[in-house]
Amino acid sequence: MTAAALLLAYAAALAVLGPRLLDRAAWTAGAPRLAIGTWFATAGSFLLAVVLAGVVIVVPLEVHHGAGGEFVWHCLRELREHYGTVGGTALAAAAVVLMCAAPARLAASLAVVLREARRERGRLRRGLAGLPVEPESGAVVVAGERPAAYCLPDRGGLIVLTSGAVSMLDREQLRAVVAHERAHLRGHHHRLAAVAEAAGRGFGRLPLFARLPERIGHLVELAADDAAARAVGSRVLAKSLLEVAAAQAPGGALAASGGDTVARIERLLRRPAAPGPAGIGTILGGNLAALAVPLLIVAAPVVTAVGVACCRI
Amino acid sequence: MRRLGELEAAVMDVLWSAPGPLTVRGVLGLLAREPELAYTTVMTVLDNLHRKDVVTRERVGRAWAYRPALAREEFDAEAMASVLESAADRGATLMRFIGKIPPEELAQLRALMDEDRR
Known part of the structure; x- marks a missing residue:
């Protein structure tokens, strides 16, 4: 459960503090393209954290003895200890929602936005046809x-x-x-x-x-x-x-x-x-770090689990 | 705004097809609609069109005679400008050169511009 809680806390912090920090940053006016990248990296990192929070709850629940090799089973059992042992369908359902709902929602609203835009652009193009x-x-x-x-x-x-x-x-x-x-x-x-x-x-x-x-x-x-x-x-x-x-x-x-x-x-x-090379490096590094944090939160127990599973065989 | 309602469009169709100015009675006679519209309805529509500068009018005896302010092609082209404007207001369909401008800031910006020249 720790990993899921950490991921969700990180996502919440990004959603609330991220825009404040970005709005206060003075460099954005000097480097608009970099700023666009940073806004999207922040949004992407939020989504990644939410999806991974779902994954780390679901994965341990789905473990069946003998599903894979001995190594995999040991590995997953270790993972289960780290990620959480709370069972129950309610939790599983919540986790699946976390995992799928955010990307599904984004995909659905993107489909709507694109369809609306395509229809409206078609209409405008017909109106503009033949004009000087x-x-x-x-x-x-x-x-x-x-x-x-x-x-x-x-x-x-x-x-x-x-x-x-x-x-x-x-x-x-x-x-x-x-x-x-x-x-x-x-x-x-x-x-x-x-x-x-x-x-x-x-x-x-x-x-x-x-x-x-x-x-x-x-x-x-x-x-x-x-x-x-x-x-x-x-x-x-x-x-x-x-x-x-x-x-x-x-x-x-x-x-x-x-x-x-x-x-x-x-x-x-x-x-x-505009920010100099050092500034650009820092900003890009920050973007990468924002995206890496959710992966690191997930990876830490995996690394431990693999290590422990290796020792037991 | 230059966009026409359904009834306004029908009335304009009549005016654009007519060889000269038409009175309310004349428009009513040429409007092929079932059931027939009330005289006052057509009068109101023409009055609105006049207020929007879509038609001009002149006295003919005791009645007003209406004619289109612009040819149909000109009107269509001009209507396009307001269609674009409202599409840009709504969102991501198309991009517009400028956005919001509080009028009181214009003078300030002009001053800044002149200052910059020196």
Whole structure:
């Protein structure tokens, strides 16, 4: 039981403290892609810990004498002593739920998110078919005074500009907007957003997952900004963002996509320092450690058990 | 918002197919609907469409005559902009260039931008 309790405690700590630590980390604005990786590593580590907690309860319960060789039986008997000896179907059922429920739930909500997105994108594509194309960028132009730009993934991706954006922005600014949208498509950002959205829908009661969709949404905007800034310069991009933002209807609803525009413009003008090689190493090491902890909690008794079983034969 | 309800779409179909402006009576006569709609219903729909700037109107005698503000193709293209907008509001289907902007922060950002130039 110790291992299961440890795993669940670790998962709970990740779910509550993980997002707080990540939100406080100053390096995330300077290294958005690394931050995306860290959010997902934290979420993945949580799921791994929960699934393994189920496994370590189930495995000892399922032991049957003579099921395998003598060595395996000794090994499993040792494991049983370490992991717990409490029997009963209730526990087994709870363990199976732990083991299967989280991945099943994630898979189910991912299926829903992807199906919805596919249907809606199909609808949008039909609506956009046959509309005029801006020659320089290949973006589809829809009539609309308010300047806006979108990208529609799948099938090579499609960039959409409103006629308001085309007439308001100069050539360079338009290039910045298109470079930003292209970066989304090239980076497959919609996939990251879909997974985050699915995890948020599946486990939204936990702070880690409740914040995931919005944080990933913002971080992919930062990543796309970086790519566009490399192509056209961060000042031009900041100017385009500001121009487009200024032309929006005041008091508009909070947007699900697009990230926090104010933070993005400030970041482009102030250029926060990205972590150096040592910093990147530390962050990657931290991610690996977060993923390794559940495995280590499980592995410790296994190592002991194998050792003891070897001695007994 | 530029999206039309079912009844509004039917009324617009009539107006787009008509060679010139139509009064409420005229729209009612061309609307092939069973059971026939009440005069006041069509009047309300046209009034709403006028308020949304989808149709324009002019006095013809004592009645209003309505005509579409945009050709059907133009209207469809423009409706697409609001469809995209609402899709982006809902979630992960498509990505949008910018998101939330509290208006009071714009001035601040402009100042920051000018400062940066110096």
